[in-house]
Amino acid sequence: MVADPGRSPAATSNKSRLASALKADGDLKLVGYMMAGHPNRKRSIEVGKRLATSGIAALEIGIPFSDPLADGPVIQHAGQTALEHGMTVGGALEIAAAVASEGVPVVLMTYINPILAHDPRRFAAEAAQAGVAGVIVPDLPVEESEPVVGWLRSTSLDTIFLVAPTTSEDRVESICSHSTGFVYCVTLTGVTGARKELPDGMKDMLATVRRHTSLPVAAGFGISRPEHMKALRGSADAAVVGSAIVSEIDRGGDPTTLVKELLKACR
């Protein structure tokens, strides 16, 4: 890949919609997740619009990838279903545009290969055009993030990097300095998917991340229950709930019922 100077994170973070939307103000903020094209294109737009107006602070929309190495069985299955129904990067951007038009900040979550295949500069331009606020690429480490991150930022998209429980403190610092919008804390060593209890040490990890950034800090992976919201209040700015929502969508239910229940526990 060719080098590109990119832009300094500080240049865009002040105006970030995500940074303002996700900063806790007494209440914990809730971030939802859905997979573009799951269970199909039409229903995914309907569900996305419902989620957008359900009281969540932001919505992550997954772009399906054949080899989703950070995802557990629920989101893997959703991605596979979407791909079987012909979902593409272009199609996912159309869904993102339809959902973003409801006013909720939309964050795209996908892997680096579909972005490279689509052409990262074109992806950045089309995502910005779709009204997307930011992008999460779990298999793009900060050390290898240029030039793609520079291209994303040049169209004013936030770039959110992930901190894991195994991340050393000097890397936490580097990840925070590369992130805009918010910093994503992966609460556990494993893949996405609902867990009964949140891991010990999560609060220490969130505190460590806070020492290195003034951006909102979101916790994700395994978070699915009202008691998790309660546990995260005061430690994190926002909680990301993915698999629990996707399970609801998968069984044809209304995920906003779960969202309302979780939001009660955020207050």
Next chain:
Amino acid sequence: MLHGSYSYVLQDGDGQIQPTHSISAGLDYPGVGPEHAFLHDTKRVEYVAVTDEEALAAFKLCTRLEGIMPALEPAHALHQAGIIARDLGPGGRILVCLSGRGDKDMDSVDGG
């Protein structure tokens, strides 16, 4: 980009990795190692495709003629060596690296 490696991968136009099949477990992967990708790009190595059936036939030939059971991975190379040998004719010399032994592949060979 697959499993953290930027190299040639078997993918469609949308960057979705395609399913693979090979009788040889060591070759049943949609990515190409970075060294092979480099050798290909610098044109120092010519790469060819060999089918399961061709590799199996080469495995059996080598086992019968030499008493050496090659792993199924280099059995693909042995098949290609046979093709090159026909071009070189008698007296030509070809070096094939048998990168592994075929005992581990007996079940696959039996099933094939």
